[in-house]
Amino acid sequence: MKAAILVKQKAPLEIGEIELPGFLEYGQVLVRVIFSSICGAQINEIDGTKGEDKFLPHLLGHEGSGVVEDTGSGVTRVKKGDRVIMHWRQGSGIQSPTPSYLWGGKKVNAGWVTTFNEYAVVSENRLTPVAEDTDLKTAVLYGCALTTGFGVVHHDSKLKSGESAVIFGAGGAGCGIIMMAKLVNANPIVAVDINKFKLGKASAYGATHTFINSSRIRQDLEKIIGRQGADVTIDTTGINSIRELAYESASSAGRTILVGVPKKGEKMAIDSFPLHFDKVLTGSFGGDVNPGLVIPKLMNLQKLGIYNPQGMITKTYPLAKVNEAISEVRNGDVIRVAIRL
Ligand SMILES: [Zn+2]
Structure with missing residues (x-):
């Protein structure tokens, strides 16, 4: 073979x-x-x-x-x-x-x-x-993509209805997360990427706002999530500057989830002070899901037309x-x- x-x-x-x-x-x-x-x-x-x-x-x-x-x-x-x-x-x-x-x-x-x-x-x-x-x-x-998305939303970030979420990177993992964020009625759901096609898909899957990553990204995000920052920020790129941006874009009581894997030896530079209070920074290992339990539930939702990854x-x-x-x-x-x- x-x-x-x-x-x-x-x-x-x-x-x-x-x-x-x-x-x-x-x-x-x-x-x-x-x-x-x-x-x-x-x-x-x-x-x-x-x-x-x-x-x-x-x-x-x-x-x-x-x-x-x-x-x-x-x-x-x-x-x-x-x-x-x-x-x-x-x-x-x-x-x-x-x-x-x-x-x-x-x-x-x-x-x-x-x-x-x-x-x-x-x-x-x-x-x-x-x-x-x-x-x-x-x-x-x-x-991988959909089950990880489910786990990042439900286990890692515990994203809830009405909470704001910013997802950096709108590839497979990013779009999976966006679909699952929509299923729990997070709002707004903001997607950031360098690729227009991916941002178009992100909108189709539930992102309420999309931004091309540029030197203006901080100002762009502020317009939607305010000065205080988002409830949940998620990096799927593994790129160090974006991981740092994700951390900085979360509020003082926000949760930042790192899904993308960094290059070996790369270190983030962050102000860790807010972590002594309510801010949370954590890495995801495939959303900590048991696929045997999650796949049948998600497939049922797809069958009922509640969401559509096609x-x-x-x-x-x-x-x-x-x-x-x-x-x-x-x-x-x-x-x-x-x-x-
Ligand atoms: Zn994978």
Whole structure:
């Protein structure tokens, strides 16, 4: 089967013919991957944002959808033929050993879930079964963007009705957060980005105000959230100057949530004095969600028409063009792209 392999950091992925492990271990599930998405986390892995990668060569991808082909011993949550969401955060079920694959006789590492490969051996707790009529393309968003958005709103920031929120970065994570902020009737919901296309999407998903990030951004924000600052500010970019801006844009009793991951060794410069009183600054680890619990609830809301994430995937590529897809994520007018396996 074909897979995109990270062989070297800061280099294009290699498409290779790899061999599946000989048998499924306890808690492992074989999934035929149908769609994957590309998230900032994979870009960070390729770029080496977190430093040296000790697991090279390895497979990639952590939001996907597919069909169960086979199950190892102990697996009870999914069965052959089930449609599943593949997610990186732990859900319900067994945490299995991680698989390894063979590529030209050499070992290729993989985590509990990978999605840039036609077939994947996945840990039971990284899969959530969904209804048979689920549109598997939009469904990939439940693997990370939408569930993270839910968790950032409900767990990390505890954003409430009528509270103001400013979201920096209107990509997949940003738009996921905006949709979830709208669901709890936060107001205003302000989106900031450097890309007009993304801000247009942010409006469509619930942002009440959008701003291009420029040297005037502080004045622009002040017009909407006042001098006192916002109740909640969220950074999804991981860019240091924007993380600092997010912190400064929150009120003296506001909460700032850092979702984007900074480059290794980068340090923020902030006035920490307000943290001794009511201000809160915290980092998010995927919104602290259990996808097994959150995905069915959100899918139900989508089915009822209460919110609609369709249109977040703006382009689809075959696996052979994965590097083109990655450069589109870096530079293009896209929220999320999908890879068709
Ligand atoms: Zn992700």
